Amino acid sequence: xxxxxxxxxxxxxxxxxxxxxxxxxxxxxxxxxxxxxxxxxxxxxxxxxxxxxxxxxxxxxxxxxxxxxxxxxxxxxxxxxxxxxxxxxxxxxxxxxxxxxxxxxxxxxxxxxxxxxxxxxxxxxxxxxxxxxxxxxxxxxxxxxxxxxxxxxxxxxxxxxxxxxxxxxxxxxxxxxxxxxxxxxxxxxxxxxxxxxxxxxxxxxxxxxxxxxxxxxxxxxxxxxxxxxxxxxxxxxxxxxxxxxxxxxxxxxxxxxxxxxxxxxxxxxxxxxxxxxxxxxxxxxxxxxxxxxxxxxxxxxxxxxxxxxxxxxxxxxxxxxxxxxxxxxxxxxxxxxxxxxxxxxxxxxxxxxxxxxxxxxxxxxxxxxxxxxxxxxxxxxxxxxxxxxxxxxxxx
Amino acid sequence: xxxxxxxxxxxxxxxxxxxxxxxxxxxxxxxxxxxxxxxxxxxxxxxxxxxxxxxxxxxxxxxxxxxxxxxxxxxxxxxxxxxxxxxxxxxxxxxxxxxxxxxxxxxxxxxxxxxxxxxxxxxxxxxxxxxxxxxxxxxxxxxxxxxxxxxxxxxxxxxxxxxxxxxxxxxxxxxxxxxxxxxxxxxxxxxxxxxxxxxxxxxxxxxxxxxxxxxxxxxxxxxxxxxxxxxxxxxxxxxxxxxxxxxxxxxxxxxxxxxxxxxxxxxxxxxxxxxxxxxxxxxxxxxxxxxxxxxxxxxxxxxxxxxxxxxxxxxxxxxxxxxxxxxxxxxxxxxxxxxxxxxxxxxxxxxxxxxxxxxxxxxxxxxxxxxxxxxxxxxxxxxxxxxxxxxxxxxx
Numbered sequence: 072x073x074x075x076x077x078x079x080x081x082x083x084x085x086x087x088x089x090x091x092x093x094x095x096x097x098x099x100x101x102x103x104x105x106x107x108x109x110x111x112x113x114x115x116x117x118x119x120x121x122x123x124x125x126x127x128x129x130x131x132x133x134x135x136x137x138x139x140x141x142x143x144x145x146x147x148x149x150x151x152x153x154x155x156x157x158x159x160x161x162x163x164x165x166x167x168x169x170x171x172x173x174x175x176x177x178x179x180x181x182x183x184x185x186x187x188x189x190x191x192x193x194x195x196x197x198x199x200x201x202x203x204x205x206x207x208x209x210x211x212x213x214x215x216x217x218x219x220x221x222x223x224x225x226x227x228x229x230x231x232x233x234x235x236x237x238x239x240x241x242x243x244x245x246x247x248x249x250x251x252x253x254x255x256x257x258x259x260x261x262x263x264x265x266x267x268x269x270x271x272x273x274x275x276x277x278x279x280x281x282x283x284x285x286x287x288x289x290x291x292x293x294x295x296x297x298x299x300x301x302x303x304x305x306x307x308x309x310x311x312x313x314x315x316x317x318x319x320x321x322x323x324x325x326x327x328x329x330x331x332x333x334x335x336x337x338x339x340x341x342x343x344x345x346x347x348x349x350x351x352x353x354x355x356x357x358x359x360x361x362x363x364x365x366x367x368x369x370x371x372x373x374x375x376x377x378x379x380x381x382x383x384x385x386x387x388x389x390x391x392x393x394x395x396x397x398x399x400x401x402x403x404x405x406x407x408x409x410x411x412x413x414x415x416x417x418x419x420x421x422x423x424x425x426x427x428x429x430x431x432x433x434x435x436x437x438x439x440x441x442x443x444x445x446x447x448x449x450x451x452x453x454x455x456x457x458x459x460x461x462x463x464x465x466x467x
Numbered sequence: 468x469x470x471x472x473x474x475x476x477x478x479x480x481x482x483x484x485x486x487x488x489x490x491x492x493x494x495x496x497x498x499x500x501x502x503x504x505x506x507x508x509x510x511x512x513x514x515x516x517x518x519x520x521x522x523x524x525x526x527x528x529x530x531x532x533x534x535x536x537x538x539x540x541x542x543x544x545x546x547x548x549x550x551x552x553x554x555x556x557x558x559x560x561x562x563x564x565x566x567x568x569x570x571x572x573x574x575x576x577x578x579x580x581x582x583x584x585x586x587x588x589x590x591x592x593x594x595x596x597x598x599x600x601x602x603x604x605x606x607x608x609x610x611x612x613x614x615x616x617x618x619x620x621x622x623x624x625x626x627x628x629x630x631x632x633x634x635x636x637x638x639x640x641x642x643x644x645x646x647x648x649x650x651x652x653x654x655x656x657x658x659x660x661x662x663x664x665x666x667x668x669x670x671x672x673x674x675x676x677x678x679x680x681x682x683x684x685x686x687x688x689x690x691x692x693x694x695x696x697x698x699x700x701x702x703x704x705x706x707x708x709x710x711x712x713x714x715x716x717x718x719x720x721x722x723x724x725x726x727x728x729x730x731x732x733x734x735x736x737x738x739x740x741x742x743x744x745x746x747x748x749x750x751x752x753x754x755x756x757x758x759x760x761x762x763x764x765x766x767x768x769x770x771x772x773x774x775x776x777x778x779x780x781x782x783x784x785x786x787x788x789x790x791x792x793x794x795x796x797x798x799x800x801x802x803x804x805x806x807x808x809x810x811x812x813x814x815x816x817x818x819x820x821x822x823x824x825x826x827x828x829x830x831x832x833x834x835x836x837x838x839x840x841x842x843x844x845x846x847x848x849x850x851x852x853x854x855x856x857x858x859x860x861x862x863x
Binding site: 122124125128252254256257259260261287288289291292293294295296297299300301304308311312314315316317333335336339340343344347352353354355356357358359360361364365383409410 | 518520521524648650652653655656657683684685687688689690691692693695696697700704707708710711712713729731732735736739740743748749750751752753754755756757760761779805806
């Protein structure tokens with residue numbers, strides 16, 4: 072085939088916040104209304120406190136994209152039209168399309184901000200509402216969409232497993248867990264075993280997505296730059312916690328993806344883990360603790376159990392495939408977020424992949440994602456034939 | 468000069484724990500005795516629960532080194548004799564010589580385990596005791612020793628400043644602050660301004676040293692490997708917190724060193740910080756927040772304000788000088804810890820530096836440390852002439 076199958080392993084969708092009301096269990100609608108009030112107040116504050124420079128950016132962004140992606144965040148037809156222009160045949164859909172404070176976040180912070188510090192009952196209510204809405208969105212174009220359910224697993228494991236069963240039955244093939252456990256047990260704890268077992272059985276890809284940040288950096292000088300500098304780490308942390316706990320040994324069919332979290336850090340961290348596992352002078356005092364922790368060398372879980380949704384990767388990040396394996400990296404466009412490549416994805420793909428081998432390009436752009444997230448490539452063939460970037464377009 | 472001036476930017480010293488009693492303020496000696504009881508109980512537990520393989524390592528280590536470094540941890544003459552054999556003319560001395568649980572840790576966890584979660588009054592008591600003992604050790608060989616006082620700055624800022632003044636007057640030229648603030652404000656908070664001002668005025672180099680670990684990884688599968696994998700990050704975190712908070716702009720004479728924390732992560736993290744500061748598509752939504760946070764590009768604080776005590780560096784880590792600047796890196800041997808290069812430092816230096824330019828070798832092995840930690844090179848000249856590794860020895 073002359074055209075690449077492109078699957079974005081990282082997009083976002085959500086309706087205007089108030090539209091979630093109908094998807095919230097009736098007994099929580101009053102709480103939802105209160106939550107909306109404070110969310111709206113926060114949104115006004117963000118808009119009002121924007122600097123001139125931020126307002127200018129928003130205006131340029133909205134002028135360039137029409138409406139800043141607000142309609143395509145939730146309207147199935149508008150979304151397909153935009154992704155067609157991008158050359159993107161399939162997408163893995165995360166919550167919180169919220170564009171520049173425009174308001175499309177899962178209720179009760181159940182999206183990217185989900186954490187152990189939230190009220191467990193409310194965050195699960197918000198998750199259920201988003202997951203219902205998402206299943207509906209996906210049902211309009213099931214062959215092109217893999218919805219990622221948001222599953223707060225930290226507060227109530229049996230409740231989380233029940234929601235996993237419900238979302239799988241509704242057609243969703245992936246789930247996102249919080250990155251920040253707060254005062255709850257971290258992911259090495261056996262308390263989460265039922266979650267990993269259910270994900271294996273239900274073939275739900277477990278994802279983490281960057282966005283959360285530790286609460287221990289209080290408002291003060293440099294707070295936002297500090298947040299931006301360490302955001303990758305909070306989202307990466309579940310990787311080594313789960314690997315060293317042997318989760319992928321006990322659950323060999325489990326698939327885990329870290330999304331929109333950069334790729335630059337992955338080779339170094341895994342090489343340090345491998346060094347400890349192999350053993351040497353620096354770790355002799357620990358005995359063979361490391362080797363006993365996992366059956367395989369840590370890097371050997373890459374590309375079989377562990378994947379990196381490397382959104383809008385740089386050429387430098389794509390080059391890490393030589394150290395982490397080409398089958399570890401999944402390209403994404405972060406649609407419709409303004410830090411993503413939309414509406415210039417075709418150009419961006421050419422810039423990043425122009426001198427990458429076509430076979431490797433095909434795998435990173437879509438073939439691996441198709442396999443991991445269980446897209447039916449046959450059903451996508453017509454779309455690819457119609458919109459996919461040609462080899463000539465990418466490698467010229 | 469044909470011989471290299473070698474300064475270890477990372478050694479450890481401390482007496483057998485019980486010897487601290489005389490250095491503890493009298494009114495806290497009862498509390499000290501209780502603390503010792505639990506420390507001894509923990510030590511017994513560690514020794515008893517050692518695996519066969521760990522016991523074998525300890526026995527081999529003690530056979531190889533005589534006593535595992537226990538005497539040289541606190542005895543001035545024995546220490547000089549060992550460092551002479553190593554070719555090390557000067558040393559920057561951190562607390563907690565504690566070798567394989569043998570017991571030489573600052574009281575009340577005031578050494579490498581100092582954190583915001585401890586009792587502020589007791590940890591300051593332990594710090595004062597260690598700092599008094601350390602000043603005495605340094606006084607026996609002031610030209611070859613730069614003692615690093617331990618200063619718990621998280622609980623009581625005026626108290627910390629008072630202790631800084633006391634230790635500077637006692638001849639110490641550096642101080643270590645905790646890496647883990649726990650529930651106390653992080654180091655971007657203006658509450659610590661008096662500490663940075665005093666460090667500038669007193670010419671105390673501020674250090675962090677790896678060793679602490681977050682308490683949110685509870686006992687469970689993989690706990691130790693998880694700790695070992697993320698230890699670097701907890702000790703590195705103060706770097707970007709202080710840089711983005713503008714601490715080095717308000718305190719241009721402040722010198723800050725990160726010790727025994729690897730060097731492999733530094734170029735990537737600083738490059739990401741620089742990218743944000745320079746600005747680009749990914750950060751446009753933040754406006755110029757990053758550029759406003761600091762006067763200089765983050766990497767420009769390296770080698771002027773920020774240094775890396777790269778203990779027992781690998782060749783890969785030494786190679787990072789091409790990205791972070793040769794004047795950022797300070798070699799160290801981690802004496803007398805078993806993960807360090809003692810008693811094979813001469814060999815290790817040759818292996819790591821054999822093909823490094825002599826001028827760069829000289830700077831990383833000692834010249835930069837001499838300048839940062841204010842060693843008097845003239846007073847070290849005779850020692851270097853007597854014990855320093857020759858150029859021929861290193862580069863053959």
